[in-house]
Amino acid sequence: MTILCPLPAGFQTAATACGVKNAGSDKLDLALFVSDRPATAAGVFTTNLVCGAPVKVSRERLPRPTARAVVINSGNSNACTGDQGLADARAMTERVAKHLGCAGEDVLVCSTGVIGRPLPMDRLNKGIDVAAPKLSSSAEDFLRAAQAMMTTDTVSKQAHRLVMVGGKSVHVSGVCKGAAMIAPNMATMLGVIMTDARLTTDDAARILRAAVADSFNCISVDGHESTSDSVILLANGAAGVEPEHFGDRQAFEQAVTEVAAELAQAIIRDAEGASHFVTIDVQGARSREEAHRIAKSVADSPLVKTAICGADPNWGRIVSAVGYAGIPMREEDISLTVNGISLYERGQPVPFDEKAASTSMRSRREVDIVLTLTLGEASIRYWTSDLTKEYVELNADYTT
Amino acid sequence: MTILCPLPAGFQTAATACGVKNAGSDKLDLALFVSDRPATAAGVFTTNLVCGAPVKVSRERLPRPTARAVVINSGNSNACTGDQGLADARAMTERVAKHLGCAGEDVLVCSTGVIGRPLPMDRLNKGIDVAAPKLSSSAEDFLRAAQAMMTTDTVSKQAHRLVMVGGKSVHVSGVCKGAAMIAPNMATMLGVIMTDARLTTDDAARILRAAVADSFNCISVDGHESTSDSVILLANGAAGVEPEHFGDRQAFEQAVTEVAAELAQAIIRDAEGASHFVTIDVQGARSREEAHRIAKSVADSPLVKTAICGADPNWGRIVSAVGYAGIPMREEDISLTVNGISLYERGQPVPFDEKAASTSMRSRREVDIVLTLTLGEASIRYWTSDLTKEYVELNADYTT
Numbered sequence: 001m002t003i004l005c006p007l008p009a010g011f012q013t014a015a016t017a018c019g020v021k022n023a024g025s026d027k028l029d030l031a032l033f034v035s036d037r038p039a040t041a042a043g044v045f046t047t048n049l050v051c052g053a054p055v056k057v058s059r060e061r062l063p064r065p066t067a068r069a070v071v072i073n074s075g076n077s078n079a080c081t082g083d084q085g086l087a088d089a090r091a092m093t094e095r096v097a098k099h100l101g102c103a104g105e106d107v108l109v110c111s112t113g114v115i116g117r118p119l120p121m122d123r124l125n126k127g128i129d130v131a132a133p134k135l136s137s138s139a140e141d142f143l144r145a146a147q148a149m150m151t152t153d154t155v156s157k158q159a160h161r162l163v164m165v166g167g168k169s170v171h172v173s174g175v176c177k178g179a180a181m182i183a184p185n186m187a188t189m190l191g192v193i194m195t196d197a198r199l200t201t202d203d204a205a206r207i208l209r210a211a212v213a214d215s216f217n218c219i220s221v222d223g224h225e226s227t228s229d230s231v232i233l234l235a236n237g238a239a240g241v242e243p244e245h246f247g248d249r250q251a252f253e254q255a256v257t258e259v260a261a262e263l264a265q266a267i268i269r270d271a272e273g274a275s276h277f278v279t280i281d282v283q284g285a286r287s288r289e290e291a292h293r294i295a296k297s298v299a300d301s302p303l304v305k306t307a308i309c310g311a312d313p314n315w316g317r318i319v320s321a322v323g324y325a326g327i328p329m330r331e332e333d334i335s336l337t338v339n340g341i342s343l344y345e346r347g348q349p350v351p352f353d354e355k356a357a358s359t360s361m362r363s364r365r366e367v368d369i370v371l372t373l374t375l376g377e378a379s380i381r382y383w384t385s386d387l388t389k390e391y392v393e394l395n396a397d398y399t400t
Numbered sequence: 401m402t403i404l405c406p407l408p409a410g411f412q413t414a415a416t417a418c419g420v421k422n423a424g425s426d427k428l429d430l431a432l433f434v435s436d437r438p439a440t441a442a443g444v445f446t447t448n449l450v451c452g453a454p455v456k457v458s459r460e461r462l463p464r465p466t467a468r469a470v471v472i473n474s475g476n477s478n479a480c481t482g483d484q485g486l487a488d489a490r491a492m493t494e495r496v497a498k499h500l501g502c503a504g505e506d507v508l509v510c511s512t513g514v515i516g517r518p519l520p521m522d523r524l525n526k527g528i529d530v531a532a533p534k535l536s537s538s539a540e541d542f543l544r545a546a547q548a549m550m551t552t553d554t555v556s557k558q559a560h561r562l563v564m565v566g567g568k569s570v571h572v573s574g575v576c577k578g579a580a581m582i583a584p585n586m587a588t589m590l591g592v593i594m595t596d597a598r599l600t601t602d603d604a605a606r607i608l609r610a611a612v613a614d615s616f617n618c619i620s621v622d623g624h625e626s627t628s629d630s631v632i633l634l635a636n637g638a639a640g641v642e643p644e645h646f647g648d649r650q651a652f653e654q655a656v657t658e659v660a661a662e663l664a665q666a667i668i669r670d671a672e673g674a675s676h677f678v679t680i681d682v683q684g685a686r687s688r689e690e691a692h693r694i695a696k697s698v699a700d701s702p703l704v705k706t707a708i709c710g711a712d713p714n715w716g717r718i719v720s721a722v723g724y725a726g727i728p729m730r731e732e733d734i735s736l737t738v739n740g741i742s743l744y745e746r747g748q749p750v751p752f753d754e755k756a757a758s759t760s761m762r763s764r765r766e767v768d769i770v771l772t773l774t775l776g777e778a779s780i781r782y783w784t785s786d787l788t789k790e791y792v793e794l795n796a797d798y799t800t
Contacts, residue, residue, distance in 0.1 A: 115716035116715070223700070302791075302795070303795060310796030316516055327449075347480070349481075392791075396706040396707065
């Protein structure tokens with residue numbers, strides 16, 4: 001069963017197989033996301049200093065009030081490709097712009113896939129020429145566009161919210177790809193969020209930043225930050241309303257955050273080789289930043305991840321990962337529950353039924369870790385996956 | 401074939417099986433390292449805020465000029481055990497002190513093993529009473545003491561250097577345990593370095609700090625910092641000389657650093673499930689700290705580690721791990737060789753024979769990664785292991 005996801009008004013998509021993934025293959029690897037009118041656009045990108053040419057090109061164009069499209073290819077990340085890579089990324093946007101009758105700068109670009117190899121521009125150009133005339137507003141084509149972004153993903157990832165703004169219904173539709181990084185690909189997370197609300201560039205940038213902070217920046221599969229991570233928000237105003245009043249703004253921003261969070265969680269649910277979906281709640285921290293560092297320290301520990309894989313309620317690994325997160329605290333400040341079972345309270349181990357705890361971890365895919373501190377009022381929710389033999393297999397058993 | 405390692409003059413060791421690992425088992429789990437006269441002692445300990453009771457007890461006693469012994473048990477880390485744990489750690493030192501006729505404060509203590517469970521003090525006390533009368537200066541007993549520290553280690557770890565100081569020969573003998581952390585144990589690295597040179601407490605502290613910085617602080621198996629890591633230096637002066645002159649000081653400090661580095665490398669060679677021993681050289685960094693952060697970022701990436709496991713010369717993973725280390729640089733500042741093969745030069749991929757590179761990684765256990773930057777003059781050498789299915793198996797397939 002495939003659940004379809006509608007597009008907001010004034011948006012169209014197209015997808016095609018142009019042979020970037022494999023020459024001659026019919027695997028979708030090129031997607032277009034197009035607004036029929038100038039859209040306000042904002043972006044959030046990887047902070048990795050080694051970043052792909054498309055990141056450099058899109059980043060310098062955002063935010064802007066006149067964006068028309070995002071062009072995305074999978075199969076080649078166009079990263080570590082020097083000046084030729086930059087020229088190729090710009091050429092992709094120019095080619096799309098010619099079809100749409102807009103400036104090249106109004107087109108954004110993302111690429112994901114193998115690193116360090118020049119893009120096959122002849123095939124990509126042909127693909128753009130094939131896809132552009134097929135733009136459509138159908139949910140089926142939106143799904144195909146989502147599929148065209150996939151690399152090691154096993155499922156396509158879309159999310160949608162409908163929200164009332166100024167008495168009118170406004171759509172927020174998002175799409176993303178990501179499942180960690182796998183050889184030989186430099187996999188990545190790419191996301192596009194489209195809405196028919198009208199936004200100023202300032203609002204678009206602010207709303208996207210806030211949504212990403214609570215979603216894509218709160219997930220980790222393997223702690224390895226990609227060279228290509230990109231999330232782009234397009235707001236084309238086709239619904240004829242702007243979230244101006246406080247209630248409307250709140251509802252709209254929540255819709256964007258929910259779409260981003262649903263997409264981020266979908267990445268973790270599809271994490272390479274994962275057998276558990278882990279939610280880490282850190283409560284009672286001094287600040288959101290400190291809560292984030294603690295959650296990430298726990299999420300990135302291979303020992304925590306393997307314990308979860310083995311359904312082992314090994315609280316010592318979790319508590320010690322808190323201890324080396326670099327946040328000043330005493331052991332007495334830490335309490336821990338896993339799947340609702342109290343394991344550690346104010347610095348003291350709590351006697352518990354190890355068998356029942358292990359069974360609760362083995363019998364379901366979800367594991368909930370709640371760390372309650374006594375340092376302040378800040379909290380964060382973070383998502384990660386476990387570390388399995390399948391992850392190692394996927395990432396090691398590629399041979400050149 | 402077992403290579404024996406001599407003890408410095410004036411040192412004795414003893415080991416016994418007292419049933420901390422498993423009641424009634426004959427597995428060695430208690431070791432004593434004793435100086436026949438007051439020794440200058442210094443220590444370096446885990447920076448994890450969640451740390452074992454023995455760490456707290458030993459740390460507050462160091463440095464000191466009158467240490468007599470280190471007592472070490474394996475099988476139980478006495479961490480996260482509250483006030484009882486502190487009392488037990490102190491009681492262990494008191495028990496040893498009574499046998500030696502010294503103050504309790506002159507005995508240091510280390511524990512490694514399962515976390516969060518009270519020590520079986522009756523068995524430990526008996527063990528101390530059995531071991532203390534058996535103290536000996538033989539290399540065979542020193543080996544047994546090394547074995548008594550082991551948890552998931554598959555081999556015992558000792559190192560020795562003989563160095564001329566003031567015309568006399570001085571011994572530096574070290575012993576350690578460690579192979580990452582494994583369920584249900586909170587494994588750890590513990591080390592004791594003994595020398596018959598005479599040192600001031602200031603010198604002992606400084607020399608140990610420098611040696612640890614170039615050895616135990618330059619290794620990572622899984623990036624998870626233990627609650628119990630401890631390295632203790634004992635210098636008893638039995639050789640009758642102090643390294644006073646510049647040349648002597650240099651030679652002596654190098655001997656201590658070499659012993660520490662050999663022990664640290666032995667931990668990596670024994671890393672859980674590892675199939676490769678990886679040396680990461682970072683050169684041309686602005687400072688040693690920046691070089692250290694870059695090396696650690698590469699060493700801790702599960703994607704770099706799985707690529708090495710799979711003999712995949714996946715340079716994109718290494719370069720991108722440099723990119724997110726948080727050190728300001730441009731792609732053009734980075735060059736990379738693996739096993740002497742140039743893969744990336746000044747921000748540009750270098751065409752190379754992938755098959756030959758992969759074969760060089762598959763055919764030997766050692767992998768040499770050299771990252772050359774154009775930022776400054778600082779460098780570091782760092783050691784790590786790869787990430788294999790066996791590591792996951794060892795750490796996940798324990799069930800409570």
